[in-house]
Amino acid sequence: MEVAETKAELRVNGRAYKLPARPTVVVCVDGCEPDYLAQAVAAGQMPWLKRTLALGSGLTADCVVPSFTNPNNLSIVTGAPPSVHGICGNYLFDTASGTEVMMNDPKWLRAPTLLAALADAGQSVAVVTAKDKLRKLLGHQMKGICFSSEKADQVTLEENGIEDVLGLVGRPLPSVYSADLSEFVFAAGVRLMQKYRPDVMYLSTTDYVQHKHAPGTEGANSFCRMMDGYLDQLEALGCVIVLTADHGMNAKVAMDGTPDVIYLQDWFDNWLGTARARVILPITDPYVVHHGALGSFATVYLPEGADVNGARDRLARLKGMELVLTREQAAQRFELPADRIGDLVAVSERFTVIGTSASRHDLSALEVPLRSHGGMSEQRVPLIVNRKLPGLDMSRRFRNFDAFELALNYAQ
Amino acid sequence: MEVAETKAELRVNGRAYKLPARPTVVVCVDGCEPDYLAQAVAAGQMPWLKRTLALGSGLTADCVVPSFTNPNNLSIVTGAPPSVHGICGNYLFDTASGTEVMMNDPKWLRAPTLLAALADAGQSVAVVTAKDKLRKLLGHQMKGICFSSEKADQVTLEENGIEDVLGLVGRPLPSVYSADLSEFVFAAGVRLMQKYRPDVMYLSTTDYVQHKHAPGTEGANSFCRMMDGYLDQLEALGCVIVLTADHGMNAKVAMDGTPDVIYLQDWFDNWLGTARARVILPITDPYVVHHGALGSFATVYLPEGADVNGARDRLARLKGMELVLTREQAAQRFELPADRIGDLVAVSERFTVIGTSASRHDLSALEVPLRSHGGMSEQRVPLIVNRKLPGLDMSRRFRNFDAFELALNYAQ
Numbered sequence: 001m002e003v004a005e006t007k008a009e010l011r012v013n014g015r016a017y018k019l020p021a022r023p024t025v026v027v028c029v030d031g032c033e034p035d036y037l038a039q040a041v042a043a044g045q046m047p048w049l050k051r052t053l054a055l056g057s058g059l060t061a062d063c064v065v066p067s068f069t070n071p072n073n074l075s076i077v078t079g080a081p082p083s084v085h086g087i088c089g090n091y092l093f094d095t096a097s098g099t100e101v102m103m104n105d106p107k108w109l110r111a112p113t114l115l116a117a118l119a120d121a122g123q124s125v126a127v128v129t130a131k132d133k134l135r136k137l138l139g140h141q142m143k144g145i146c147f148s149s150e151k152a153d154q155v156t157l158e159e160n161g162i163e164d165v166l167g168l169v170g171r172p173l174p175s176v177y178s179a180d181l182s183e184f185v186f187a188a189g190v191r192l193m194q195k196y197r198p199d200v201m202y203l204s205t206t207d208y209v210q211h212k213h214a215p216g217t218e219g220a221n222s223f224c225r226m227m228d229g230y231l232d233q234l235e236a237l238g239c240v241i242v243l244t245a246d247h248g249m250n251a252k253v254a255m256d257g258t259p260d261v262i263y264l265q266d267w268f269d270n271w272l273g274t275a276r277a278r279v280i281l282p283i284t285d286p287y288v289v290h291h292g293a294l295g296s297f298a299t300v301y302l303p304e305g306a307d308v309n310g311a312r313d314r315l316a317r318l319k320g321m322e323l324v325l326t327r328e329q330a331a332q333r334f335e336l337p338a339d340r341i342g343d344l345v346a347v348s349e350r351f352t353v354i355g356t357s358a359s360r361h362d363l364s365a366l367e368v369p370l371r372s373h374g375g376m377s378e379q380r381v382p383l384i385v386n387r388k389l390p391g392l393d394m395s396r397r398f399r400n401f402d403a404f405e406l407a408l409n410y411a412q
Numbered sequence: 413m414e415v416a417e418t419k420a421e422l423r424v425n426g427r428a429y430k431l432p433a434r435p436t437v438v439v440c441v442d443g444c445e446p447d448y449l450a451q452a453v454a455a456g457q458m459p460w461l462k463r464t465l466a467l468g469s470g471l472t473a474d475c476v477v478p479s480f481t482n483p484n485n486l487s488i489v490t491g492a493p494p495s496v497h498g499i500c501g502n503y504l505f506d507t508a509s510g511t512e513v514m515m516n517d518p519k520w521l522r523a524p525t526l527l528a529a530l531a532d533a534g535q536s537v538a539v540v541t542a543k544d545k546l547r548k549l550l551g552h553q554m555k556g557i558c559f560s561s562e563k564a565d566q567v568t569l570e571e572n573g574i575e576d577v578l579g580l581v582g583r584p585l586p587s588v589y590s591a592d593l594s595e596f597v598f599a600a601g602v603r604l605m606q607k608y609r610p611d612v613m614y615l616s617t618t619d620y621v622q623h624k625h626a627p628g629t630e631g632a633n634s635f636c637r638m639m640d641g642y643l644d645q646l647e648a649l650g651c652v653i654v655l656t657a658d659h660g661m662n663a664k665v666a667m668d669g670t671p672d673v674i675y676l677q678d679w680f681d682n683w684l685g686t687a688r689a690r691v692i693l694p695i696t697d698p699y700v701v702h703h704g705a706l707g708s709f710a711t712v713y714l715p716e717g718a719d720v721n722g723a724r725d726r727l728a729r730l731k732g733m734e735l736v737l738t739r740e741q742a743a744q745r746f747e748l749p750a751d752r753i754g755d756l757v758a759v760s761e762r763f764t765v766i767g768t769s770a771s772r773h774d775l776s777a778l779e780v781p782l783r784s785h786g787g788m789s790e791q792r793v794p795l796i797v798n799r800k801l802p803g804l805d806m807s808r809r810f811r812n813f814d815a816f817e818l819a820l821n822y823a824q
Binding site for chain 1: 446447450461462465466470627629663665667668669670729731780794
């Protein structure tokens with residue numbers, strides 16, 4: 001656990017952060033492809049953002065690949081890639097137990113969060129997430145307020161550092177499948193800032209809306225308009241605000257409007273024999289209604305003695321594949337923990353997703369043409385600060401996990 | 413001029429084509445990003461296409477880069493890349509005269525078209541384009557019917573092989589900036605097929621709608637619905653139909669909704685001194701209202717003695733650039749005529765376009781957030797045939813300029 005403190009400066013995971021001089025809010029908007037903001041601003045739906053882009057700093061950044069929620073949220077709050085914090089998906093194949101398991105238990109976390117370090121340094125910290133699956137990871141070993149919209153009716157002082165969130169926010173408990181789940185995050189953030197004025201706040205929404213609605217459509221613009229209003233309130237409260245995203249979002253359909261899927265377990269079964277290779281989709285989570293567990297990233301465990309390079313080359317020739325790497329190549333290029341990915345990592349193209357077996361994906365719940373993420377085509381995300389950033393080298397490659405560095409070291 | 417005929421087979425530009433057994437229509441839908449079709453089919457707007465994708469062949473293909481209209485239309489009708497036919501943009505720097513000129517004169521064409529060869533082989537051929545700029549190139553040395561919607565009121569038997577097109581089609585002359593300009597192409601195609609039953613027909617629309625409307629929006633779906641109805645009529649007339657596109661289309665905006673432009677002439681002027689390098693935008697044409705001459709492709713003539721590789725590396729590091737190649741590299745990778753491109757070829761990313769100087773682009777005419785093309789991000793296009801294609805190697809890389817090969821050699 002590498003956390004060091006000097007006066008008014010913290011070192012966490014190899015990076016130095018100044019302590020905030022004013023309330024600082026980092027917002028991770030789930031699935032916020034930059035075009036959502038562009039189209040909404042152009043349509044006059046985001047007056048706060050339009051002003052902020054003119055007067056503050058409107059950068060774009062690269063998120064972590066796989067462009068999924070958990071790896072990126074953990075990168076943002078640790079300031080480090082998955083090779084450091086260990087969370088490389090929602091789901092992994094635990095080679096120790098030989099089983100496929102969810103990775104939302106803090107036991108998988110290999111690095112301290114900046115949030116916990118800030119709290120230990122005496123800063124008041126508040127975290128609000130949309131889904132509860134992220135809460136325990138984000139709030140790991142952190143003193144302060146930490147709760148999810150999803151379970152806002154079940155908070156306790158002991159577990160969440162706060163009581164009666166529904167009373168505080170003045171809104172009913174939102175459905176887990178709704179735009180309200182994210183609005184509750186923003187509404188809670190504003191109320192927390194009004195009532196407690198935390199030094200540092202992290203807000204993380206869910207991409208229910210982005211999985212259903214393309215940039216510029218009424219569903220998307222309405223979400224952006226909602227968000228803009230709350231951000232305006234946070235700014236009026238004197239906050240430094242950084243807006244970023246865990247990943248982008250793209251349509252993932254063939255020309256007939258159905259999901260454009262490479263069923264990779266079927267492909268390997270057909271080639272090597274049933275269940276000889278094991279395809280893992282790290283997007284898998286209990287909430288599959290909006291994406292059917294289909295994303296543009298998979299990792300593959302090959303049978304012992306398999307020709308890894310040969311399999312990589314064969315897979316790379318498949319139509320719809322953007323990039324196939326060996327474990328070592330993927331660990332290096334995407335900064336992933338080599339011991340938690342398979343022998344191969346496969347990334348599909350912008351309009352294509354990867355599934356396991358056709359029989360294992362229930363697509364009947366998809367109400368609209370599939371939109372999803374996971375690949376390099378969803379790597380570009382906003383990194384917007386409501387301040388100028390004097391002294392910042394603008395030519396460097398920005399990452400979404402630079403959010404706290406920009407907020408604390410350049411925007412105060 | 414390499415055109416050879418054996419019985420019931422033609423050889424044009426190194427490829428062999430069978431003569432059609434039934435009326436054959438190749439449709440080039442300008443700017444038809446595959447997602448337009450996907451979203452429209454999903455929304456129930458394209459019953460003909462939905463049926464065709466189920467019963468026929470729904471391939472996707474790569475268009476020519478630069479993903480512009482003229483190079484791709486000429487590739488489709490010659491069955492060859494620009495290195496063969498010579499048309500590598502709408503616009504070029506004529507090093508012989510030292511001037512920048514339009515490339516819509518047939519004098520720039522270096523290869524015979526398949527259309528002309530089919531006509532010479534006794535086939536009846538009809539060509540309808542939306543804009544007149546393409547008509548002379550497509551109809552070069554071709555006996556048959558060839559006219560544009562734009563100048564449908566000015567046709568003569570001598571020039572166009574047909575009279576009174578407005579009377580034939582029964583629609584008024586459309587505005588050059590309208591969805592009607594493309595609808596006129598389809599309506600004319602159906603009437604020509606009903607009245608003259610040409611052996612081969614080539615229909616080429618304009619991307620006015622696609623520059624304004626994103627996939628899945630009402631403006632886009634309405635266009636797709638219109639197109640679907642005419643294609644259904646052509647099928648009912650017994651036609652083999654191939655639907656492809658000259659290029660895709662993407663939003664090209666920064667997060668504030670304005671065009672995300674790299675002003676490359678300004679960049680070179682700032683680096684090397686005013687007008688030392690010359691940036692050419694081959695998208696430039698007289699019709700700039702819908703894209704302000706901004707696309708994702710530029711070519712650059714460097715001053716004599718310049719360090720070409722050094723300039724390439726420096727330019728490649730610019731944010732928003734996807735790929736920068738030297739003349740030789742670009743000529744090889746994109747199959748372009750080396751003598752008609754500059755020392756460097758620059759391709760920008762999906763959301764970014766390249767301009768010359770800020771002062772030379774009038775963006776005031778853009779009514780909606782910029783959508784444009786030109787880069788590799790717009791290379792994927794539909795290649796749909798209303799027939800099964802027995803014997804076709806499905807693993808090969810398809811190009812939009814395989815359209816006639818599929819139609820004549822596999823779909824009859």
